[in-house]
Structure formats: structure tokens, C-alpha cells
Amino acid sequence: MNIIEFKSIIKKFGDFIANDKIDLIIKKGEIHCLLGENGAGKTTLMNILFGLYKPEEGKIFLREKPCKINNPHKAIELGLGMIHQHFMLIDRLTTTENIIVGEEPLKNGLVDMKKAREQVKQISDNYHLAIKIDEKIENISVGEQQRVEILKVLFRKAEILIFDEPTAVLTPQEVNNLFTTLRELKAGGKTIIFITHKLEETMNISDRVTVLRKGKVISTVNTCDTSPKKLARMMVGREVLLNVNKEKGDLGDKVLEVKDLSLIGKHKNIILKNINISIRKGEIVGLAGVSGNGQLELEECLTGLRKVTSGKIILGGDEITHTPTRIRRKKGFSHIPSDCLKRGLVSTYDLTKNIILGNQDSFTKNGFLQQNDINEYCKEVIEKFDVRCQSLNESVNNLSGGNQQKLVIGRELSTNPKFILAAQPTRGVDVGAIEFIHNNILKMRKQKKAILLISAELEELLSLADRILVIYEGKIVSEKNNYTKEELGLLMAGKKASDEEILETGNRIRND
Amino acid sequence: MKRFWKQGIEFEMIKIFKKYENSIYSFTAILLAFLVGSILIHLSGFSVIKAYSALFDGxxxxxxxxxxxxxxxxxxxxxxxxxxxxxxxxxxxxxxxxxxxxxxxxxxxxxxxxxxxxxxxxxxxxxxxxxxxxxxxxxxxxxxxxxxxxxxxxxxxxxxxxxxxxxxxxxxxxxxxxxxxxxxxxxxxxxxxxxxxxxxxxxxxxxxxxxxxxxxxxxxxxxxxxxxxxxxxxxxxxxxxxxxxxxxxxxxxxxxxxxxxxxxxxxxxxxxxxxxxxxxxxxxxxxxxxxxxxxxxxxxxxxxxxxxxxxxxxxxxxxxxxxxIPMDLIVIIQGLVILFVAAPILIKKLLRK
Amino acid sequence: MKKVFVTMLILVFTVCVFAEVNVAIVFATGGLGDKSFNDAAMEGMKMAKEQYAIEYDFAEPSAITEYETYLAQFANSKKYDLIISIGFDQADALTKISERFAEQNFAIIDMVVMNPNVASYVFKEQERGFMVGYASALMTIKTGDVRINEDKLVGVIGGMKIPLIDANIAGFMTGVNYADNGVKSIHSYVNHWADPAKGKELTLSMYEQGADVVWGAAGRSGLGVINASKEKNFYSIGADSDQGYLAPENVLTNGMKRVDNTVKIAIKDVIDGKFEGKIYSLGLKEDALGYSLNLLPEDVIAELEIAKKKIIAGEIEIPATIEEVK
Structure with a gap:
């Protein structure tokens, strides 16, 4: 049965056509991936389905009957549920309170918490969505928050679940758990629409895939009949190299040295312990780890945003352990921050103001910013790093995630640095942009820059890094230059790499 | 929710409108404040025209x-x-x-x-x-x-x-x-x-x-x-x-x-x-x-x-x-202006309909 | 023809006689509802309206900077026979405005502005000081009242050491001496017009020295005096307006400044065509100063009335400075 059918949906924002005659059929009980680059129109289409936008033209059929969905309440009534990428939970309330909010079971006009707890417990048991039912949202992990979001939708008796890029915020383990949940939901007869731009996930989880590009449906295919390469081509509209070629380079002098760096937290907890890293000219050192194992803190220590408890950081022969960020930057320290939106960009600023961020004093004469120099420089950066924008003076908010990332990378690579700290440089970025970013990082390597690549993406690490360190619970647990994917995944998960286990995990990953 | 707002507004607003967006909202807020003010003046038993012409004249x-x-x-x-x-x-x-x-x-x-x-x-x-x-x-x-x-x-x-x-x-x-x-x-x-x-x-x-x-x-x-x-x-x-x-x-x-x-x-x-x-x-x-x-x-x-x-x-x-007409009314109008400015979402909604 | 002319003449005459007198008043920044100067002045306006059939407008400035604007707006309308400024902090503004509108008659109460078109109404402060001082001395020797102790001591607390307050204190001391019954008086200053806490502190220290009737001539700081008397249950005396409501069992009387009467006097002068740009010193005689009855016993009131008549008749001399008090 076709549970949802979109018939020539058109949605415009001003002159911009976000959805251009979309025809799409979702079958009952399937996991259907909507694949496309940022800005391809996936989210817009789902927002139309969810009653948040009104299409200019077209019809939606639900359970083979035409229907009008004017607002989210109607959508929920019709059995639709949306799990947003940015969770809509109230930090101060407990999981149960968040799940029942707006639909509270009542007793004598008061919220019947006992009944609520029972109901939540029951649903969570049915689908194996383990949560702590009386814990506040602020105290639980991101993965668990997502489970709360799913429960919230199930509590409202949703039959069709829409996931908007659900893996963007999750660790690899959490992704695995989510996929298990999705399969259980499917087994329970639910229909799932999964919005993503990640090829592997699509291959892994979906039954059918619809690829969108520039607001149009390119094709709908059965997952078993396609390959990542084919999907990538449909998505981007050209051939994409999924693996980059890397030439062997000669290594020069040591550029960055981290010696016995330790960081103790507020509650005397060990965050980083005896970290030793040394990176030479023309070398990419990868730091692999599941997020939350101290990478973020290491990133902050290296850039000077956080004080180290002990140890030394040496850049180009000078000790910079206690040097302020500004001076570190002056000494040739570039930094692509892991949280690009939070640290890397000022969302209310236009492109030029973002491009000079951290480097503003080079464009200052007698205290005044030299607008002409700035514009020229920005034009150069934008061109060189293929940042797609309408004008230099538009808000950086108008750019897609990939272009924002390219802007930050362009900014950081254009200052002729000695050392580049690239933290999660491709997080949340689509395939086309990933390729571009990888090529630029390799270009830097060729120019004899020293690069520390912090990443959770196994493929990225394996294809870019000359050497990989694995960080687990604040300690470097392994260092090698040739890992297998399985080995690396296991080390990141904190397991000692015995042959047997490697074999086992290898099988599991293959089976997935 | 913010995301939807952002997308919705950013695409739908005509460029010129966007450029003067802030001023338009502020002026709308002022107008609304005077409008609500006039209702209050009327309800208090004063002449709205007399009040506002005295205000403007003053x-x-x-x-x-x-x-x-x-x-x-x-x-x-x-x-x-x-x-x-x-x-x-x-x-x-x-x-x-x-x-x-x-x-x-x-x-x-x-x-x-x-x-x-x-x-x-x-x-x-x-x-x-x-x-x-x-x-x-x-x-x-x-x-x-x-x-x-x-x-x-x-x-x-x-x-x-x-x-x-x-x-x-x-x-x-x-x-x-x-x-x-x-x-x-x-x-x-x-x-x-x-x-x-x-x-x-x-x-x-x-x-x-x-x-x-x-x-x-x-x-x-x-x-x-x-x-x-x-x-x-x-x-x-x-x-x-x-x-x-x-x-x-x-x-x-x-x-x-x-x-x-x-x-x-x-x-x-x-x-x-x-x-x-x-x-x-x-x-x-x-x-x-x-x-x-x-x-x-x-x-x-x-x-x-x-x-x-x-x-x-x-x-x-x-x-x-x-x-x-008591001076308090001026204070009320000032308060209303701020209320309407500080509640721009409300005004944005009104404008969009 | 002649008849018509006469009728017209009579008509014109009548209009002249009953021509409305318009008065405007600019209150002090406290505004109406201050239970003090502004409210009293408003009371005077209302009385004048009733008695002399005048019309009035008023303004309540919220800041010192607004005095000039209001005065100018009133003067500029050329509609008023008299514009009254309430409160001494209008002096700067009125000085300027009265120079600018030389044809306009102004009055200021409790302050002097030396311009030919400004009538300044000030008070013989020592006269009310005398009345409450005399009352205090008569009270403190009473027996059988829990609020009265054995010590023959009374006190007065001034807001600041300025001539106006010292005139009050000098009057108070003279009043105490006039009783001639062995009662002594003490005095001190808060050095602030709006520090009730310090006013209270000073009062309590006087109380500990044995004073059981204390007058607060200290603006808002005087509230502390009344507060202290309520707390320790002795007598206090209020100032300017009737402050009995603050402590009905402890406020003995009040050194009244009858702003209402003063306003009425100022308006009457204009109606009678006797307006003069000079300084008027008003006192008990004009009923511009006085005392309120409150808890005063009959016998004390009788004594006070006798003294009041003597003062009006000029039989008692009251110095205006402390140094002159014998």
C-alpha cells in the first residue's frame, strides 16, 4: 500500500524553487531514504508533509486518500511524527515529562504521573528504547535524548516517522543503536522516512532511496539495486571520487610537539592524560576517537582556549603552553574548529566579517578596518575555496552548511599557517564538499604544512592521515600508520585489539 | 522551530523589504501602540483626536x-x-x-x-x-x-x-x-x-x-x-x-x-x-x-x-x-511601543498574513 | 438708543466684575498624593475655586528639568492671571521664566525670587517652632501618661543646619523657655532631608537622654522621628502637614505650614488687585502657620491659644537664630 504519495509538489520561497514538481511514493512499512545534498529540498518537502509549509501546487495522498495538512497538529493527528535534527526537548524537565508534554494523561484535572510513567515504560519496552524515565534531559546523552524524541512521537501514536538527519549528532555506537531501533520500528509495522546526505547510512538502513537534487526528484531506486558510487553521482550530478589519492611526501622538521599534556577537570576527573604528539612538516597526523573522549578538550588546549594542567605545547620551536590564542595564531597556528557554528562563524555577520575573523588585525591601519583590502581578500578566498554565495555582504546564515564549512576552511588555510588543527572538518557536510575539503587538506600537506586531523570518520582518517593516534578516555591508546578499518573502529571503542575480536567486529561491520 | 522560521522568512521576504525590515517593524510597533493608546483614551472618556492633536502640537x-x-x-x-x-x-x-x-x-x-x-x-x-x-x-x-x-x-x-x-x-x-x-x-x-x-x-x-x-x-x-x-x-x-x-x-x-x-x-x-x-x-x-x-x-x-x-x-x-489628559497615558504609550517592539514575532506574523 | 447703550454698559460691567480669574499652578516633583506640600496647595486651589469662583489648571512635573517647560507653557498661553510655583527647587526655573515673561504675574511659595513680577511667600518659621516648643514644655511635665517620663527634657531634630531650620529650632527653644517651668530643650541635625533611618537614630538617642517629646523638622527624615516614638511609645511632633495618621497614639501635634491658606492668600491678592512683586512673610496671624490639635489636651490648647494671640499682637518676641535665644 502507498501510505504517502506526493503529486507534483511545488514550493517556492520568493524566486527560489525549493521543491520542483516532486512526485514521490512512500510504501507502508518501508524505510525510505531521502538522499540529497544540503539545500536539495529534502527538509522542505518533509515540512510540507508535516504541515509547516503550504505548497504552491500539488497534492498529498495519505493512505491513498487526498488530504490537506495545514499544521503540525493535523499531521500528528494523522499519525505522522517528526524527529528533528536539533532536539526539541526541555532540559529542565525529566524524560517522561518531555514525552508527555501536551498530551498528559489526566486524573482529576491533574497530571497523572504514575500513569504517564507506565505508558512511557510500556512503549520504551516494546521497541527496546531504553531510557531513564525520571532523569532530567540535561543529564542524559545525546543518543538517549534522541530516543526520548522517538518515544515522544510514538507516544502520540505515530505510524509514519520522519527522521531529519538523525545521525549527525551521534557517535558511531549510537548510530548502530539507532539503526537497530529503526529496524525494530519497521518490524512493528511503522513506516520510516529517513532524511540524510550520507551514502553509507543510506546503503546500510534503507529499503528504497529517493535522490533529490536542486529541488527535483532525480530517481527512486531499490537500495539493493544501487551502489554508493551511483548514488553519489545522482546526488552531486557528476562523478565523485570517494577515495582520495595521496602521494608519499618527505617529512621535514618537527612543527608541533605536545609533551606529556594532562588536563584535570573541575571535579578532579582526568580529562587528558600524558598526551604526546609530534607532527612534522608535510605530515598529516590523525587523531581518531569517538566524540567525548577528550578530543574537544585537546583541541581547546592546543588553541589556548583552555589552560592545561601540566605538560608542554611547542610550536615551531617556541613553547606556547601559556600563550594566548591571539599570539598562537600570529605564530602560524590555524584552526578549523570542530563546532563550526559555535566557534568558527558569527552567524549574524556577513561573509567578509567572517573571513577576517581571527585575522582582522592584518587588515587594520591606524585602528580602522581597510574595507577595500578586505573585499579583495575575501573575493580571493571565496573563489579559491568555491564558497557559493550571492554576494560578499550577505549573511553567512544564508549559506548552506557545506559552504559555511568551506568558508571556515578557506579562511584558516589562506593565512599561510605553519600548523593546521583540523577538527572534524567534514562533519555535517555533503559528499561533494567532503571531496573538496579532503583535496584541500592534502594540498596543504603538499605545501609542507603540519596537520593534525581530529576525526571520528574512519574513512577520512584512513585515506588522509600518514599516521593515526587513537584517543580513548583521554589517553592515546594506540599509534600506527597502517590500521584496518575494523582495528581502528575497535580501538576507538576502547577495546584491546586482539585478533579474535578484530575478526568478530569485522564480520559485524560487514554484516551491517 | 527556529530553523523553519529562518528558512521561511529568509526566502519569502522580498529583498527591499528585508533591507528595511527593522524600520518597518519598529514603525508598525509605534503605530500599533498609538492605536491601542487611542482605544484607551476613548475608553477613559477623552477625545482621541483632541488628545493626539494636542500631543503632536505640543x-x-x-x-x-x-x-x-x-x-x-x-x-x-x-x-x-x-x-x-x-x-x-x-x-x-x-x-x-x-x-x-x-x-x-x-x-x-x-x-x-x-x-x-x-x-x-x-x-x-x-x-x-x-x-x-x-x-x-x-x-x-x-x-x-x-x-x-x-x-x-x-x-x-x-x-x-x-x-x-x-x-x-x-x-x-x-x-x-x-x-x-x-x-x-x-x-x-x-x-x-x-x-x-x-x-x-x-x-x-x-x-x-x-x-x-x-x-x-x-x-x-x-x-x-x-x-x-x-x-x-x-x-x-x-x-x-x-x-x-x-x-x-x-x-x-x-x-x-x-x-x-x-x-x-x-x-x-x-x-x-x-x-x-x-x-x-x-x-x-x-x-x-x-x-x-x-x-x-x-x-x-x-x-x-x-x-x-x-x-x-x-x-x-x-x-x-x-x-x-493625564500624563500617565504617555507612559502607557511608551510602554506599548516597547511591548510591540519586543514582541517582533507577533508583528512579523501580523505582517505575513 | 440710550437704553441699549446703558444695557450694554451694564453687561460689560457685569462681565468685568464676574470675569473669571484663571490661575495655574506647577507642583513640586513629588506630584499629587505626596500628603504634603503639593496636596496642601491643591487643597488651597480648591478652596479658592469655591470661595472666589476662580478657574485653575495644574501641572505635575516629573523632573526638575521640566519646571521651566511647564512654566513657559503656562506663561506662553497668556491665559492666566497668576502662575504659582510650589517648592523651593523651582527658583532657578522661575527666575528665568519670570524674566522672559515680564508681563506675567507669578508667585512662589517657600522661596524667594527677586523679580518685580514674582510675589514670594515665605514663612516666619520661628512662630510655629514657638508653638510646638511651648506645647512640648507643657506636656513633658504631665503625670499619669505612660508616654511621659520624669525627666524635664524635650528635643528637636533639624534636617540640616540652614537658616530656615534654625529659625524653627530657635522658635522651639524660645517656646520651651517661655513655659518657664524648668524644662530644658536639646537639638541636633540629620544633615539630610531624606534619611529616616538617621532621624530615628538621633531620636532614640534623645529619648535615652530623657527626652519624651521630640519634634522632627527634617523633611522626610522626620518620618524616623515619628517611627521612633511609635516604637518606644513616647511623643513626637510632625511638621508641615498633619502626620498624625502615621502614629495616631504618638503624634502629639504638628508644626503646620498651611500651604493651602498661603495659596489662597496669593490668589486673593490677585483678585483684589493687590499683587506686588515682593517678599511676603506669613505667620500665625495669616493662618499660614499653626499647629494641629491631634493629642493635645484641652488645657494645653488653651495655653497655646493665649500665646498665639500674644504673638499676633507682637507681645512676644521670637528670635530667628539660635544664637539670639536667651
Whole structure:
């Protein structure tokens, strides 16, 4: 049965056509991936389905009957549920309170918490969505928050679940758990629409895939009949190299040295312990780890945003352990921050103001910013790093995630640095942009820059890094230059790499 | 939800509309405030037309009234700018009132002691002294915020009390003129700003105010320091990432903010009162918050907002005197303007339908 | 023809006689509802309206800077026969405005502005000081009242050491001496017009020294005096207006400044065509100063009335400075 059918949906924002005659059929009980680059129109289409936008033209059929969905309440009534990428939970309330909010079971006009707890417990048991039912949202992990979001939708008796890029915020383990949940939901007869731009996930989880590009449906295919390469081509509209070629380079002098760096937290907890890293000219050192194992803190220590408890950081022969960020930057320290939106960009600023961020004093004469120099420089950066924008003076908010990332990378690579700290440089970025970013990082390597690549993406690490360190619970647990994917995944998960286990995990990953 | 908003609004707004978006919302807010105000006037049994024509006449009806409007506008420009400057670095400076008192006091005292200087040195010098006194008063909360994280809303409010009381104390202890009124002696004629229209008390201070607007506008648009301060306000994490010392910027912005608020006091002393009197302010520092909100923290926006509030204040006098409508109504309209400005989502919704 | 002319003449004459007198008043910044100067002045306006059929407008400035604007607006309308300024802090503004509108008649109460078109009404402060001082001395020797102790001591607390307050204190001391019954008086200053806490502190220290009737001539700081008397249950005396409501069992009387009567006097002068730009010193005689009855016993009131008549008749001399008090 076709549970949802979109018939020539058109949605415009001003002159911009976000959805251009979309025809799409979702079958009952399937996991259907909507694949496309940022800005391809996936989210817009789902927002139309969810009653948040009104299409200019077209019809939606639900359970083979035409229907009008004017607002989210109607959508929920019709059995639709949306799990947003940015969770809509109230930090101060407990999981149960968040799940029942707006639909509270009542007793004598008061919220019947006992009944609520029972109901939540029951649903969570049915689908194996383990949560702590009386814990506040602020105290639980991101993965668990997502489970709360799913429960919230199930509590409202949703039959069709829409996931908007659900893996963007999750660790690899959490992704695995989510996929298990999705399969259980499917087994329970639910229909799932999964919005993503990640090829592997699509291959892994979906039954059918619809690829969108520039607001149009390119094709709908059965997952078993396609390959990542084919999907990538449909998505981007050209051939994409999924693996980059890397030439062997000669290594020069040591550029960055981290010696016995330790960081103790507020509650005397060990965050980083005896970290030793040394990176030479023309070398990419990868730091692999599941997020939350101290990478973020290491990133902050290296850039000077956080004080180290002990140890030394040496850049180009000078000790910079206690040097302020500004001076570190002056000494040739570039930094692509892991949280690009939070640290890397000022969302209310236009492109030029973002491009000079951290480097503003080079464009200052007698205290005044030299607008002409700035514009020229920005034009150069934008061109060189293929940042797609309408004008230099538009808000950086108008750019897609990939272009924002390219802007930050362009900014950081254009200052002729000695050392580049690239933290999660491709997080949340689509395939086309990933390729571009990888090529630029390799270009830097060729120019004899020293690069520390912090990443959770196994493929990225394996294809870019000359050497990989694995960080687990604040300690470097392994260092090698040739890992297998399985080995690396296991080390990141904190397991000692015995042959047997490697074999086992290898099988599991293959089976997935 | 924010995402949907963002996408929805950003695509749907026509470019021109977007460019003037802020002004359109502000004007809509003002119109709505007057509309609701007219309902209230009607319900209170007064004639709406009579009330508003008296209000307009009182504010702009003749040269004298216009000068009074502008005279009332001047301190609001300074205090509004002060709040806007604080906002630029992400700080909510409610301390304008105290900073203004310090500025007024310092100027009055300095003028009396430095009266031997030639005018062209005396006037700029005592203005700067007033600014610096306000600046010092802004420094304290800024420093406390940077060093201890003490919230500036709390500290600036407390500094208001300290400022008002300490000037009063110093006045009574050392500088009070003979007589029953807690005030300093009159400042020398040479230090009084010349009147533009006789008897109007509208002085050259209006040009000083506009000059300061221009300076602040350029400061934030063109200078590196302005850029750094704004970056801290827009995104502190990003500023620190970029190597900007956010603590230093916050202290600096509070000092600049205090300087400008101090000038409000200086110009009142030099242009209107010609001496320092305790409790001289009807709350210019606090009205400045409303002015900054209505002016969207933009220097030129502050000018227009200050004129509006100055006009309401002045027109309200005529309305009260000759149309016999209580002054409270003016306060209500001012409150409504802020309510409608502060609830832009509501107005955006109304506009979109 | 002649008849018509006469009728017209009569008509014109009548209009002249009954021509409305318009008065405007600019209150002090406290506004109406201050239970003090402004309210009393408003009371005077209402009385004048009733008795002399005048019309009036009023303005409540919220800041000192607004005085000039209001005065100018009133003067500029050329509609008023008299514009009254309430409160001494209007002096600066009125000085300027009265120079600018030289044809306009102004009056200021409790302050002097030396311009030919301004009538300044000030008070013989020592006269009311005398009345409450005398009352205090008569009270403190009473027996059988828990609020009265054995010590023959009374006190007065001034807001600041300025001539106006010292005149009150001098009057108080003279009144105490006039009783000639062995009662002594002490005095001190808060040095602030609005510090009730300090006013209270000073009162309590006087109370500990044995004073059981204390007058607060100290603006808002005087509230502390009344507060202290309520707390320790002795007598206090209020100032300017009837403050008995603050402590009905402890406020003995009030040194009244009858702003209402003063306003009425100022308006009457204009109606009678006797307006003069000079200083008027008003006192008990004009009923511009006085005392309120409150808790005063009959016998004390009788004594006070006798003394009052003597003062009006000029039989008692009251110095205006403390140094002159014998």
C-alpha cells in the first residue's frame, strides 16, 4: 500500500524553487531514504508533509486518500511524527515529562504521573528504547535524548516517522543503536522516512532511496539495486571520487610537539592524560576517537582556549603552553574548529566579517578596518575555496552548511599557517564538499604544512592521515600508520585489539 | 522551530523589504501602540483626536515646542546609545542612570574649578571629564563581569544606587551651595553651552549628540576595536576562538558605554540646569533602554527612537495641560511601543498574513 | 438708543466684575498624593475655586528639568492671571521664566525670587517652632501618661543646619523657655532631608537622654522621628502637614505650614488687585502657620491659644537664630 504519495509538489520561497514538481511514493512499512545534498529540498518537502509549509501546487495522498495538512497538529493527528535534527526537548524537565508534554494523561484535572510513567515504560519496552524515565534531559546523552524524541512521537501514536538527519549528532555506537531501533520500528509495522546526505547510512538502513537534487526528484531506486558510487553521482550530478589519492611526501622538521599534556577537570576527573604528539612538516597526523573522549578538550588546549594542567605545547620551536590564542595564531597556528557554528562563524555577520575573523588585525591601519583590502581578500578566498554565495555582504546564515564549512576552511588555510588543527572538518557536510575539503587538506600537506586531523570518520582518517593516534578516555591508546578499518573502529571503542575480536567486529561491520 | 522560521522568512521576504525590515517593524510597533493608546483614551472618556492633536502640537506645533522636544531628546540619545553600545558586546547595561549622575556631577564640579580656562579648552575638557566619570562607573560592572562573572544586570542596577547616592553625599558634604536646595553653585557662564533658540534650553548639545552618534556608528562599522567588541557580543565562543580577549572587550565596551551615558549628564549640566542638583533625572538612563530597544541598537535608530520618546514626553506636557489628559497615558504609550517592539514575532506574523 | 447703550454698559460691567480669574499652578516633583506640600496647595486651589469662583489648571512635573517647560507653557498661553510655583527647587526655573515673561504675574511659595513680577511667600518659621516648643514644655511635665517620663527634657531634630531650620529650632527653644517651668530643650541635625533611618537614630538617642517629646523638622527624615516614638511609645511632633495618621497614639501635634491658606492668600491678592512683586512673610496671624490639635489636651490648647494671640499682637518676641535665644 502507498501510505504517502506526493503529486507534483511545488514550493517556492520568493524566486527560489525549493521543491520542483516532486512526485514521490512512500510504501507502508518501508524505510525510505531521502538522499540529497544540503539545500536539495529534502527538509522542505518533509515540512510540507508535516504541515509547516503550504505548497504552491500539488497534492498529498495519505493512505491513498487526498488530504490537506495545514499544521503540525493535523499531521500528528494523522499519525505522522517528526524527529528533528536539533532536539526539541526541555532540559529542565525529566524524560517522561518531555514525552508527555501536551498530551498528559489526566486524573482529576491533574497530571497523572504514575500513569504517564507506565505508558512511557510500556512503549520504551516494546521497541527496546531504553531510557531513564525520571532523569532530567540535561543529564542524559545525546543518543538517549534522541530516543526520548522517538518515544515522544510514538507516544502520540505515530505510524509514519520522519527522521531529519538523525545521525549527525551521534557517535558511531549510537548510530548502530539507532539503526537497530529503526529496524525494530519497521518490524512493528511503522513506516520510516529517513532524511540524510550520507551514502553509507543510506546503503546500510534503507529499503528504497529517493535522490533529490536542486529541488527535483532525480530517481527512486531499490537500495539493493544501487551502489554508493551511483548514488553519489545522482546526488552531486557528476562523478565523485570517494577515495582520495595521496602521494608519499618527505617529512621535514618537527612543527608541533605536545609533551606529556594532562588536563584535570573541575571535579578532579582526568580529562587528558600524558598526551604526546609530534607532527612534522608535510605530515598529516590523525587523531581518531569517538566524540567525548577528550578530543574537544585537546583541541581547546592546543588553541589556548583552555589552560592545561601540566605538560608542554611547542610550536615551531617556541613553547606556547601559556600563550594566548591571539599570539598562537600570529605564530602560524590555524584552526578549523570542530563546532563550526559555535566557534568558527558569527552567524549574524556577513561573509567578509567572517573571513577576517581571527585575522582582522592584518587588515587594520591606524585602528580602522581597510574595507577595500578586505573585499579583495575575501573575493580571493571565496573563489579559491568555491564558497557559493550571492554576494560578499550577505549573511553567512544564508549559506548552506557545506559552504559555511568551506568558508571556515578557506579562511584558516589562506593565512599561510605553519600548523593546521583540523577538527572534524567534514562533519555535517555533503559528499561533494567532503571531496573538496579532503583535496584541500592534502594540498596543504603538499605545501609542507603540519596537520593534525581530529576525526571520528574512519574513512577520512584512513585515506588522509600518514599516521593515526587513537584517543580513548583521554589517553592515546594506540599509534600506527597502517590500521584496518575494523582495528581502528575497535580501538576507538576502547577495546584491546586482539585478533579474535578484530575478526568478530569485522564480520559485524560487514554484516551491517 | 527556529530553523523553519529562518528558512521561511529568509526566502519569502522580498529583498527591499528585508533591507528595511527593522524600520518597518519598529514603525508598525509605534503605530500599533498609538492605536491601542487611542482605544484607551476613548475608553477613559477623552477625545482621541483632541488628545493626539494636542500631543503632536505640543511636540512639533511651533518652534518653541520643537526645541523642547529636541531638548528632551538629547539625554535620551546619549543614554540610548550607551545601552546600545553595551548590547553590542552582549552586555545589558542598565547602569546608564548612575553613569549619567557621575558624568553630571564630575562636569559640574570640574567646571567650577576650571573656570579660568578659555572656553574652547574648558568645554571639551569638562565634557571629557564627565564622560570619564561615567566611564569609571561603567568599568566597575565590566571588570566584575570579566573577573568574577557577576551578572552585569545586577551590578549595574546596584551601581545606579551607589552612583546617585554618592554624588548626593559628595554634594552635601563638600560642594553644596548655601540654601535649602541640595545643589552646587551655578557653573560659570563660559561653560554654559550656547542656546540655539533664546529661552529654549536647546543648546549646542544636540550637535554633540549627533556627533557622538556618527563616531559610534563609524566605530562599530569601521574600526578593528569595534569589530572585536561586536564579535564578542555576537558570539563569544567564536571571538575567543579568533584570539579576541573577550573579557577585555567587555570591560572596554562598558567603559565606552559609561562614557556616553556620562555625556548625558554633562550636557544636562552644561545646557539645561547649569548646575548639579540631586535627583535631577526623571529616569533618562532607564528610558534609554527603551530607546535602544526601539532603535534596534543601531546608532541612527537610537536617534529616531530618542526623538520619538522626547516628542512623547514634550507633547505629553501639552496634552496634560491643555487637553487635560493625564500624563500617565504617555507612559502607557511608551510602554506599548516597547511591548510591540519586543514582541517582533507577533508583528512579523501580523505582517505575513 | 440710550437704553441699549446703558444695557450694554451694564453687561460689560457685569462681565468685568464676574470675569473669571484663571490661575495655574506647577507642583513640586513629588506630584499629587505626596500628603504634603503639593496636596496642601491643591487643597488651597480648591478652596479658592469655591470661595472666589476662580478657574485653575495644574501641572505635575516629573523632573526638575521640566519646571521651566511647564512654566513657559503656562506663561506662553497668556491665559492666566497668576502662575504659582510650589517648592523651593523651582527658583532657578522661575527666575528665568519670570524674566522672559515680564508681563506675567507669578508667585512662589517657600522661596524667594527677586523679580518685580514674582510675589514670594515665605514663612516666619520661628512662630510655629514657638508653638510646638511651648506645647512640648507643657506636656513633658504631665503625670499619669505612660508616654511621659520624669525627666524635664524635650528635643528637636533639624534636617540640616540652614537658616530656615534654625529659625524653627530657635522658635522651639524660645517656646520651651517661655513655659518657664524648668524644662530644658536639646537639638541636633540629620544633615539630610531624606534619611529616616538617621532621624530615628538621633531620636532614640534623645529619648535615652530623657527626652519624651521630640519634634522632627527634617523633611522626610522626620518620618524616623515619628517611627521612633511609635516604637518606644513616647511623643513626637510632625511638621508641615498633619502626620498624625502615621502614629495616631504618638503624634502629639504638628508644626503646620498651611500651604493651602498661603495659596489662597496669593490668589486673593490677585483678585483684589493687590499683587506686588515682593517678599511676603506669613505667620500665625495669616493662618499660614499653626499647629494641629491631634493629642493635645484641652488645657494645653488653651495655653497655646493665649500665646498665639500674644504673638499676633507682637507681645512676644521670637528670635530667628539660635544664637539670639536667651
Amino acid at each position: 511636540a512639533f506645533g511651533n518652534v518653541f515646542n520643537l526645541t523642547q522636544t529636541l531638548m528632551n531628546t538629547i539625554p535620551l540619545i546619549f543614554t540610548g546609545l550607551a545601552v546600545a553600545i553595551g548590547f553590542k558586546s552582549g552586555l545589558f547595561n542598565i547602569g546608564g542612570e548612575g553613569q549619567m549622575y557621575l558624568g553630571a556631577f564630575a562636569t559640574a564640579i570640574a567646571t567650577i574649578y576650571l573656570s579660568f580656562l578659555p572656553v574652547y579648552i574648558l568645554i571639551p575638557l569638562v565634557l571629557i571629564i564627565g564622560g570619564l566619570a561615567g566611564s569609571a562607573w561603567g568599568f566597575v560592572p565590566g571588570y566584575l563581569k570579566a573577573k568574577t562573572g557577576a551578572h552585569e544586570v545586577v551590578t549595574t542596577i546596584m551601581m545606579n544606587y551607589i552612583g546617585i547616592l554618592i554624588t548626593s553625599y559628595l554634594l552635601l558634604k563638600y560642594f553644596k551651595e548655601e540654601g535649602p536646595i541640595p545643589q552646587t553653585a551655578l557653573i560659570p557662564e563660559s561653560a554654559r553651552l550656547p542656546e540655539l533658540v533664546e529661552y529654549s534650553r536647546l543648546t549646542w548639545a544636540i550637535f554633540i549628540a549627533v556627533f557622538v552618534i556618527i563616531i559610534i556608528d563609524i566605530f562599530f562599522k569601521r574600526t578593528e576595536l569595534g569589530y572585536k567588541i561586536q564579535t564578542v557580543g555576537e558570539n563569544r565562543s567564536a571571538a575567543e576562538y579568533a584570539g579576541i580577549n573577550s573579557n577585555k572587550m567587555m570591560v572596554l565596551s562598558m567603559m565606552i558605554s559609561g562614557f556616553v551615558a556620562g555625556l548625558a549628564g554633562s550636557t544636562i549640566v552644561m545646557g539645561v540646569l547649569h548646575r548639579f542638583i540631586t535627583n535631577f533625572s526623571p529616569g533618562y538612563g532607564f528610558t534609554g533602554i527603551a530607546v535602544a530597544v526601539l532603535g534596534k541598537n543601531k546608532p541612527w535608530g537610537v536617534l529616531f527612537a530618542a526623538i520619538l520618546f522626547g516628542a512623547l514626553q514634550t507633547g505629553g506636557i501639552t496634552m496634560q495641560l491643555f487637553a487635560k
